[in-house]
Amino acid sequence: MNIITTQEHQSVESPTHITLANDVDPRTLDLGGVTRIDLQFPKFTDGRAYSQAFLLRRRLRFAGELRATGDVLIDQLVQMQRTGFDVAVLKDGVDASAAQRQLDRFAGFYQGSAVQTQPHFAKAA
Amino acid sequence: MYQYTEFDKQFVRARAAQHRDQLERFEAGQLSADEFKPLRLQNGWYVQRYAPMLRVAVPYGEISAPQLQVLAQIARDYDTPDPALLAHAQATQDQIAGPAPKLTTNYGHFTTRQNVQFNWIPLSQSADVMDLLASVNLHGIQTTTDELAGVAVDEVVDPRPYAELIRQWSTLHPEFAFLPRKFKIAITGAAEDRAAIGWHDVGLQMVKNAAGEVGFKVLVGGGMGRTPTVGTVIREFLPWNQIMNFLEAVIRVYNRWGRRDNIYKARIKILVKAEGQRYFDEVEAEYQDILVKDGGLHTIPQAEFERVAACFAAPALNLPASTSEWVAQAEADVAIEAAKTPAFARWLAQNVKPHQNPALRAVTLSFKRPGQAPGDATADQLDAAAALVAKFSAGEGRVTHSQNLVLPWVRLDQLHALWLQAKALGLAQPNIGLLTDMIACPGGDYCALANARSLPLAAAITERYQDLDELNDLGHIDFHISGCINSCGHHHSGHIGILGVDKDGKEWYQVTLGGSDGKDLSGPTGPGKVVGPSFSSVEVPDVIEAVLDTYKALRQPVQGRDEHFIETLRRVGHDPFKAAANAARHTADAPTA
Numbered sequence: 001m002n003i004i005t006t007q008e009h010q011s012v013e014s015p016t017h018i019t020l021a022n023d024v025d026p027r028t029l030d031l032g033g034v035t036r037i038d039l040q041f042p043k044f045t046d047g048r049a050y051s052q053a054f055l056l057r058r059r060l061r062f063a064g065e066l067r068a069t070g071d072v073l074i075d076q077l078v079q080m081q082r083t084g085f086d087v088a089v090l091k092d093g094v095d096a097s098a099a100q101r102q103l104d105r106f107a108g109f110y111q112g113s114a115v116q117t118q119p120h121f122a123k124a125a
Numbered sequence: 126m127y128q129y130t131e132f133d134k135q136f137v138r139a140r141a142a143q144h145r146d147q148l149e150r151f152e153a154g155q156l157s158a159d160e161f162k163p164l165r166l167q168n169g170w171y172v173q174r175y176a177p178m179l180r181v182a183v184p185y186g187e188i189s190a191p192q193l194q195v196l197a198q199i200a201r202d203y204d205t206p207d208p209a210l211l212a213h214a215q216a217t218q219d220q221i222a223g224p225a226p227k228l229t230t231n232y233g234h235f236t237t238r239q240n241v242q243f244n245w246i247p248l249s250q251s252a253d254v255m256d257l258l259a260s261v262n263l264h265g266i267q268t269t270t271d272e273l274a275g276v277a278v279d280e281v282v283d284p285r286p287y288a289e290l291i292r293q294w295s296t297l298h299p300e301f302a303f304l305p306r307k308f309k310i311a312i313t314g315a316a317e318d319r320a321a322i323g324w325h326d327v328g329l330q331m332v333k334n335a336a337g338e339v340g341f342k343v344l345v346g347g348g349m350g351r352t353p354t355v356g357t358v359i360r361e362f363l364p365w366n367q368i369m370n371f372l373e374a375v376i377r378v379y380n381r382w383g384r385r386d387n388i389y390k391a392r393i394k395i396l397v398k399a400e401g402q403r404y405f406d407e408v409e410a411e412y413q414d415i416l417v418k419d420g421g422l423h424t425i426p427q428a429e430f431e432r433v434a435a436c437f438a439a440p441a442l443n444l445p446a447s448t449s450e451w452v453a454q455a456e457a458d459v460a461i462e463a464a465k466t467p468a469f470a471r472w473l474a475q476n477v478k479p480h481q482n483p484a485l486r487a488v489t490l491s492f493k494r495p496g497q498a499p500g501d502a503t504a505d506q507l508d509a510a511a512a513l514v515a516k517f518s519a520g521e522g523r524v525t526h527s528q529n530l531v532l533p534w535v536r537l538d539q540l541h542a543l544w545l546q547a548k549a550l551g552l553a554q555p556n557i558g559l560l561t562d563m564i565a566c567p568g569g570d571y572c573a574l575a576n577a578r579s580l581p582l583a584a585a586i587t588e589r590y591q592d593l594d595e596l597n598d599l600g601h602i603d604f605h606i607s608g609c610i611n612s613c614g615h616h617h618s619g620h621i622g623i624l625g626v627d628k629d630g631k632e633w634y635q636v637t638l639g640g641s642d643g644k645d646l647s648g649p650t651g652p653g654k655v656v657g658p659s660f661s662s663v664e665v666p667d668v669i670e671a672v673l674d675t676y677k678a679l680r681q682p683v684q685g686r687d688e689h690f691i692e693t694l695r696r697v698g699h700d701p702f703k704a705a706a707n708a709a710r711h712t713a714d715a716p717t718a
């Protein structure tokens with residue numbers, strides 16, 4: 001999971017990226033030639049983009065970059081990583097120093113995710 | 126009980142560590158109050174009127190003696206406010222008109238969610254409490270099921286292994302951590318629904334099809350609150366091993382479509398009502414995609430089911446080999462004691478339920494008695510309950526949604542000894558299912574959301590109905606009190622329900638009649654009907670008495686017994702009860718101080 005600042009986010013313009021509102025069904029889009037999709041968290045408590053990321057990464061096998069933008073706090077990074085995001089733009093003013101230990105805390109999870117598709121019981125068996 | 130693996134234990138410890146990390150960042154000013162709020166809520170930490178509240182999950186209500194001991198320890202060592210805070214809280218409560226009970230500290234509270242709440246633990250100590258809970262595999266997260274699961278005589282399938290598998294699957298699910306609103310799942314495996322599944326966001330009833338295969342009847346979109354709604358059947362039969370794949374579809378569509386613009390319209394019940402068949406079709410299409418396109422990876426393997434189910438085998442009870450003779454003798458001995466001691470006989474009739482094993486009984490310890498709020502247990506009482514659970518119930522108890530504690534594995538020949546000890550502890554009131562076995566939320570004495578207090582009313586009714594003959598004569602009545610429309614006291618499902626409302630800064634109470642939680646005696650699940658404009662707190666006990674007097678006047682014998690309250694109400698309709706309730710209004714309408 002790559003954590004970047006708003007500045008870094010805005011510094012490189014990519015002509016092949018699109019931005020999706022969080023009420024769009026990604027399955028309705030033509031993703032040909034798209035290399036990056038920016039998904040939005042208007043409030044950190046609005047979790048719609050997690051389902052969009054899951055559908056893009058897992059269902060549609062989108063191989064480009066999924067970038068989390070908006071109200072992004074370090075306590076969401078684990079969910080973001082697991083639903084298929086690979087880049088998160090931290091909200092301005094958020095201290096990134098505590099981020100890595102959130103990502104390192106859990107040795108494993110019960111359910112499969114967009115990235116580790118097998119649930120824990122499949123590994124244990 | 127489910128036996129935690131090393132993975133499970135490590136996971137709970139990691140969650141406790143996560144909470145400590147978040148608390149420290151909050152205290153250091155690196156996390157704002159708004160940012161910390163949903164994070165602490167996910168670990169069971171709420172903030173109430175005067176102090177934080179911790180909700181400790183007891184998954185499907187099953188709890189061990191060592192876990193009860195840790196809850197006792199938390200009550201004793203942590204549920205203690207700063208004296209200045211307590212003094213301030215008491216002074217504030219004393220200003221409310223009407224009788225004001227003394228605020229109590231150092232106790233746990235059994236709730237309708239089959240969990241245990243604490244009301245005074247300082248947030249600064251919350252991380253220490255989480256570590257303590259993790260030491261007995263407990264945490265602040267939720268699930269509910271039938272309190273008699275695994276012992277009920279009307280059980281089709283034991284729901285506990287499935288409840289455990291769903292608990293694991295839903296724990297820290299990455300996609301569903303920020304749904305539009307709260308989300309609750311209830312499961313029953315019995316013919317009678319004791320888990321109120323129609324009132325949950327998802328209700329699961331375990332069934333067997335014509336071929337004898339196990340599956341789920343799935344209901345979706347139930348919920349109380351401002352818009353009481355009974356769940357709708359979305360699937361008549363779902364094979365048992367598909368439950369997680371199907372729930373994933375149900376919740377994904379809710380996450381994508383649920384409303385976020387209005388907190389009162391964000392529950393799944395609103396979505397199901399608004400979209401109806403379109404929602405059902407989308408869930409079905411999503412479920413097919415999960416199976417076909419994603420490969421259905423959360424299909425439960427037989428081996429995993431068996432691993433979990435093995436944890437729920439009946440405990441070893443050292444029962445004699447020749448069971449039927451032994452049972453006959455033990456029953457005869459119990460009957461002799463009952464004939465000698467009417468109080469024991471009453472307790473047997475009211476608090477003791479039959480069991481799948483004829484040599485055993487399921488016993489309910491009543492946490493409904495004068496002088497304490499419904500469901501409250503002091504540190505000493507929690508310790509005493511732990512000792513009873515260890516001695517008489519193979520180390521296992523069950524927290525019930527009606528705020529009591531069931532001992533599910535009691536030997537017939539130990540019933541009398543258990544009764545004597547429970548009685549000495551004040552936990553043997555023979556009132557299970559009767560009026561004074563009421564459900565009440567903590568209300569305005571503790572809760573920041575409440576519009577009115579619940580506990581003074583609960584105390585007033587408890588005091589008025591102390592005569593056991595009178596209580597027995599009134600028979601089975603579900604009496605539920607909520608201090609606000611969030612409905613933690615399940616007023617919608619009470620045969621008699623009370624809802625606290627706030628008008629001009631004063632406490633008022635709406636009275637509803639005829640609600641049902643879905644159990645056989647209550648009839649089809651549904652909310653009660655309001656009898657009229659709300660009543661003052663001093664009027665409510667008189668209104669209840671008027672309603673009950675009306676029942677006594679109108680009831681008829683049926684099948685050799687008197688009709689239950691709810692049966693008379695259904696037969697004659699609401700009008701006579703409404704008239705009696707409204708006639709009980711005090712003419713001088715001002716609430717007295």
